[in-house]
Amino acid sequence: MAGSKPAAGLYLVATPIGNLRDITLRALDVLAAADLVACEDTRVTGRLLQLLGLKADLTPYHDHNADKARPALIARLEAGAVVALVSDAGTPLVSDPGFRLVRDCVERGINVTALPGASAALAGLQLSGLPADRFLFAGFLPSRTVARRAALKELDAVPATLVFFESPHRAAETLADMAVVLGDRQAALARELTKMHEEVGRGLLSELAARYAATPPRGEVVIVVAGPGEADSVAPDQLETRLGAAIADGASLKDAAALVAAETGHPRREVYALALRLFRGGNEE
Structure with a gap:
């Protein structure tokens, strides 16, 4: 795609969540060639593009204006524009209104392409x-x-x-x-x-x-x-540590096993068997 205009359509472009070097080569190509970049906050995306050495026409698209902004974006797309959709950071459509734009594009037969990246x-x-x-x-x-x-x-x-x-x-x-x-x-x-x-x-x-x-x-x-x-998800040494702490606090082997089993989700019988192997000298009642 580098050096040539991408095909018309909507491009879902993931942007870095912190480290600027997490931007992808495909993302750079599309952002450089896009006729329009729809974003949550034009200030945030404008700063990102500046850091990347890019320029683009920006338009806001977020929870508060999506219903009004979407028809204009659809019109540009149906006229053959390349539109990139980005969030402030990370992958678009994750906790943002982008899915409605994608849904409308799909219903109208407009090409939609996802550019994976940071999440x-x-x-x-x-x-x-x-x-x-x-x-x-x-x-x-x-x-x-x-x-x-x-x-x-x-x-x-x-x-x-x-x-x-x-x-x-x-x-x-x-x-x-x-x-x-x-x-x-x-x-x-x-x-x-x-x-x-x-x-x-x-x-x-x-x-x-x-x-x-x-x-x-x-x-x-x-x-x-x-x-x-x-x-x-609870390692064996963690079970031993928790059992030892409970017994040190005065719990019997049975009570310690019941407590640790409840905390970790391990079967009570298995935890009690482990307690017996490790601490048989303690109070078993």
């Missing part, structure tokens, strides 16, 4: 240490506690790793609600992905809630939560 949801999933063979991206949860817990309840039995976006100032509260509604599962909070201060916190939901209540995270946040009964 905070996928990067967070990759770094979480949790199973990635089956996952559900659930976007942003409601900001109010009652509605948030109701939404989490709907996801409780989903047999997959769960991936969420969250505001940093609500992260600790959301993690605590997840522990209450979903159970104290293994989870990860990834922030500032691909940037200088990238960080991934891993542990039980209750542990992460306490950690980020004490020190709120900064920057963009992705929360990844293990699916129900995902016992394999």
